[in-house]
Amino acid sequence: MDETTMTMDAKKAQLCRIFAASLRPFFEQMRCDLHRLQEIRLRVNGPLMVVYDHRETFVSRHGRLSGDEADAVIVTLDEIRETMAYISDYSLYAYEDEIRQGFITIQGGHRVGIAGKIVLEDGKIKNIKYISFINIRLAHQIPGCADRVMPYIKSGKAIYHTLIISPPRCGKTTILRDIIRQISSSPDGINVGVVDERSEIAACYMGVPQNDVGIRTDVLDCCPKAEGMLMLIRSMSPQVIAVDEVGSRQDLKAIEYVINCGCKLIATVHGSSVDDLRSRPVLRRLVQERLFERYVVLGGLSAAGSIGAVFDAFGSNLLRP
Numbered sequence: 001m002d003e004t005t006m007t008m009d010a011k012k013a014q015l016c017r018i019f020a021a022s023l024r025p026f027f028e029q030m031r032c033d034l035h036r037l038q039e040i041r042l043r044v045n046g047p048l049m050v051v052y053d054h055r056e057t058f059v060s061r062h063g064r065l066s067g068d069e070a071d072a073v074i075v076t077l078d079e080i081r082e083t084m085a086y087i088s089d090y091s092l093y094a095y096e097d098e099i100r101q102g103f104i105t106i107q108g109g110h111r112v113g114i115a116g117k118i119v120l121e122d123g124k125i126k127n128i129k130y131i132s133f134i135n136i137r138l139a140h141q142i143p144g145c146a147d148r149v150m151p152y153i154k155s156g157k158a159i160y161h162t163l164i165i166s167p168p169r170c171g172k173t174t175i176l177r178d179i180i181r182q183i184s185s186s187p188d189g190i191n192v193g194v195v196d197e198r199s200e201i202a203a204c205y206m207g208v209p210q211n212d213v214g215i216r217t218d219v220l221d222c223c224p225k226a227e228g229m230l231m232l233i234r235s236m237s238p239q240v241i242a243v244d245e246v247g248s249r250q251d252l253k254a255i256e257y258v259i260n261c262g263c264k265l266i267a268t269v270h271g272s273s274v275d276d277l278r279s280r281p282v283l284r285r286l287v288q289e290r291l292f293e294r295y296v297v298l299g300g301l302s303a304a305g306s307i308g309a310v311f312d313a314f315g316s317n318l319l320r321p
Contacts, residue, residue, distance in 0.1 A: 011034060012027070012104075014108055015027070015110070015138075016110070016281065018086045018106060018136075019079075020078070020080075020086075022079060023042075023073070023079055025063065026048065026059050026063045026148075027063070030059065030065070031063075031064075032065060034138070036052055037052050038051040038052065038134075038137065039052075039135060039137050039138070040138070041133075041134070042075045042083065042133070042134040042221060043132070043134075044076070047059075047069055047077050047078070050065065050072040054169060057070070057194060058072035058073075061073055072239060077132065080131065081131075084114075084134070086226070087104055087134075088104065096127060099128050100126060101198070102114060102115070102128070103114050105204065105205055107202055107205050107210065109202075109209075110139050111139070111199060111200060112136055112137075113135040113137065114133065115128070115131070115132070115133040116130045116131040116132050117134075123321070136246070139200075139203050139210065140174065141177065141178075141211055142178065145171070145174060145178050146175050146179045149179070149296055149307055149310065152294055152310045153179070153294050153296070154183065157188050159183065159187060159190075159264040160292075160293040161264055161266075161269070161292045162179075162292060162293070162295075162296060163192065163267055163286065163292040163294070163295050163296070164266075164267070164269070164296045165271045165272070165273065165274065165276070165277065165295060165298065166269075166270065166271070166291065166297075166299075167272055167299065168299075170306065171298060172268040173200050173244055175298065176244060176266065176268050177201050177213060179242070180192050180194060180213050180214055180217060180242050181213055182214070184213065184214020184215060184217045185214040186233065189214065189216050190235060190239040190240060190283065191215060191217075191218070192213075192241070192242060193217075193219075193220070193233075193238030193240070194213060194217055194220070194241075194242045194243075195223055195229055195232065195242075196223070197223060197228070197244070198219050198222075198244070200220055200244060201219075201242070201244055202217075202219045202221065204219060218232070219292065225243045225244075225250075226248070226250035226253065227254075229241055229255070229258050230254055230257060231259070233258060238263060239264060240262050240266060241263055241264070241265050242265075242267070243266075243267045243268075244267075244268050245268055246267045247269060247283065250287070254300045255286070255291060256291065259291055269283065271283075272299070274287060274311060290313040290314075293313050294310060294311070294312060294318075295312075296309075297311070307319065317320065
């Protein structure tokens with residue numbers, strides 16, 4: 001069930017249930033637009049904080065958003081432990097694979113980032129124990145947020161290799177998700193394969209996407225991007241592959257493989273401009289070799305997916321006023 005089918009009251013009740021019983025009243029009393037609530041942070045012996053409308057603020061003892069730290073709710077270790085018990089349905093072991101990556105995806109598609117003491121085995125992360133820090137990133141879908149960019153990356157049934165460039169918190173994953181949905185579910189829709197390494201695009205919970213990613217979309221959840229792109233090509237016959245936050249040398253090799261196989265690729269990367277990519281050795285090759293046919297540059301915090309420019313492979317800005 002997504003935001004379009006669940007009422008705000010039901011969504012708020014669902015969210016409240018993951019917190020320790022002593023913390024729930026503060027969220028139940030809190031008057032805010034859930035569409036604008038982005039993060040909830042719990043730190044042991046620290047103030048309860050949220051990111052609301054792109055601004056960090058405290059949650060007061062009266063359940064209000066406040067700039068006064070002295071009035072903030074202080075989170076205890078027991079409250080963090082109880083919250084983690086609810087998040088994991090009393091079985092952290094069942095989420096061990098996700099925990100070693102630093103997060104758990106819960107019902108509703110929300111991603112719970114965790115930090116604490118890292119347990120190593122043979123030099124690799126095996127687990128996280130003594131969890132003392134929790135960051136809940138709320139999943140938000142904005143159907144139609146990709147409408148403005150679709151004419152530049154899709155022509156008839158043809159899709160252009162597209163790289164979305166965005167600073168943090170400017171909606172790159174949100175707009176990527178809506179592009180996937182539109183490509184997959186339109187009357188002339190095609191098969192899309194999604195490698196969802198951090199469970200942020202489809203937000204699968206027990207294997208089921210919590211976000212609407214379209215009727216012709218297959219998802220590899222919690223799978224490394226490079227390996228996942230190759231797996232999808234070999235097994236699911238996608239016409240388009242979508243991935244979030246590329247940047248490693250392994251990613252570059254997989255991108256080249258996907259493109260050479262005739263499959264279209266839509267990806268995102270952290271950055272502020274095409275020139276920003278040229279300053280990074282691995283990403284420089286993407287631009288110099290013109291592997292992508294479209295570069296969509298996002299910018300500004302006014303709305304998720306605000307588009308600053310759309311360039312073709314030769315650097316011409318295609319964005320219409």
